Amino acid sequence: xxxxxxxxxxHRPPDxxxxxxxxxxxLWRVYGAHYDEITEETKVALADDPEFGPLIRSIPEAVLxxxxxxxxxxxxxxxxxxxxxxxxxxxxxQGAGYARMGLSFASWFRALSVVRPMITRRxxxxxxxxxxxxxxxxxxxxxxxxxxxxxxxxAYLSAKQETILEQQEAIRELSTPVLxxxxxxxxxxxxxxxxxxxxxxxxxxxxxxxxxxxxxxxxIDITGVAAVDSxxxxxxxxxxxxxxxxxxxxxxxxxxxxxxxxxxxxxxxxSRLRTVGDLRGGLAEAMRLxxxxxxxxxxxxx
Amino acid sequence: MAxxxxxxxxxxxxxxxxxxxxxxxxxxxxxxxxxxxxLRSRGVIVDVTAAEVMDSFTIRTLLDIAHVGKLRGADTxxxxxxxxxxxxxxxxxxxxDGVATGLDLEEGLAILGHVREPxxxx
Numbered sequence: 001x002x003x004x005x006x007x008x009x010x011h012r013p014p015d016x017x018x019x020x021x022x023x024x025x026x027l028w029r030v031y032g033a034h035y036d037e038i039t040e041e042t043k044v045a046l047a048d049d050p051e052f053g054p055l056i057r058s059i060p061e062a063v064l065x066x067x068x069x070x071x072x073x074x075x076x077x078x079x080x081x082x083x084x085x086x087x088x089x090x091x092x093x094q095g096a097g098y099a100r101m102g103l104s105f106a107s108w109f110r111a112l113s114v115v116r117p118m119i120t121r122r123x124x125x126x127x128x129x130x131x132x133x134x135x136x137x138x139x140x141x142x143x144x145x146x147x148x149x150x151x152x153x154x155a156y157l158s159a160k161q162e163t164i165l166e167q168q169e170a171i172r173e174l175s176t177p178v179l180x181x182x183x184x185x186x187x188x189x190x191x192x193x194x195x196x197x198x199x200x201x202x203x204x205x206x207x208x209x210x211x212x213x214x215x216x217x218x219x220i221d222i223t224g225v226a227a228v229d230s231x232x233x234x235x236x237x238x239x240x241x242x243x244x245x246x247x248x249x250x251x252x253x254x255x256x257x258x259x260x261x262x263x264x265x266x267x268x269x270x271s272r273l274r275t276v277g278d279l280r281g282g283l284a285e286a287m288r289l290x291x292x293x294x295x296x297x298x299x300x301x302x
Numbered sequence: 303m304a305x306x307x308x309x310x311x312x313x314x315x316x317x318x319x320x321x322x323x324x325x326x327x328x329x330x331x332x333x334x335x336x337x338x339x340x341l342r343s344r345g346v347i348v349d350v351t352a353a354e355v356m357d358s359f360t361i362r363t364l365l366d367i368a369h370v371g372k373l374r375g376a377d378t379x380x381x382x383x384x385x386x387x388x389x390x391x392x393x394x395x396x397x398x399d400g401v402a403t404g405l406d407l408e409e410g411l412a413i414l415g416h417v418r419e420p421x422x423x424x
Binding site: 203204207208210211214238239241242243244245246247248 | 380381383384385386388389391392393397398402403404405409413
């Protein structure tokens, strides 16, 4: 899973000149002094926010305070000592947490636009007399915000990526059930899009099931497959051949008119497949092969 | 290492292990071809349950065994292919065309028993 997720480690600290580093230290001297005050003000300002409001109310006061204290210390180390990694790691974790809670990424910019003027105001109070210094602190603040949002953005992306992977996994598991209909007879209903990964998994499950249930006949129903290209057809052939090697005959049913047309048009030779029009016919044929006969019970006919 | 060939009624049974050299396989083929005639066997079952890998030479030998057997009057069934092995085979495009395959020895015997009297729904 980790290999396909968005790479979130290796966030580099922002490239800073010595001037910028001094500016960040200035920034922290002002921000740090008013940190708790600004946090309080932010909370008040965001209380009516449709997304942040309920969120802030839902988290216990003690947890918020603890988090704020931790963030403050991490930020101090980042700004004053250039120790950015722990700060980024914390941001990543928080970002992922909020992403999972359903907080939108856009809302972070709203929060930013609330906090920024609060800090700016205090910076002006502190450095109003020195416009050059004020300006460089403001620039440094911009850099800090940019890298912060970059990290949070990554946290959101990887959280989403994780969700997608989990769902893909769930879909895969759901989508390839092998059903035992009766002794020696298996049904493999295929629904949706077949890619190579799924085809592989499907064939694998089918073979395991044949082995496990000692199946003589498998019916592969592809009614739910919307499109068949040469690759899918090839996978189907492989599944049937592999089943044959384990001594099970395969019957393919539910080839729709469109699918049949495409297969003929692209020139895939499916003549080695035993095909029956619909599932009903396929099952009848399969039962004939394993030696069952389906009919109304005598008593019901009376 | 010679592969032992067991006689069971009208049938011959040979079991292939994974660590076989090409020479062993060729020898099995020769032995089977001879014994089918000597013992007037009607069927040959080659059990590959213990084989973790099936290379192209093994497959070709199995096919040859089946064809030679057929000429000598015996049907051949390959049994015991593992799911993984079967999957790998089709992916590599290795086929056992024209040779009956069964899940295990029991199935193999059942298949041979039915060769001359096909199932009729009972």
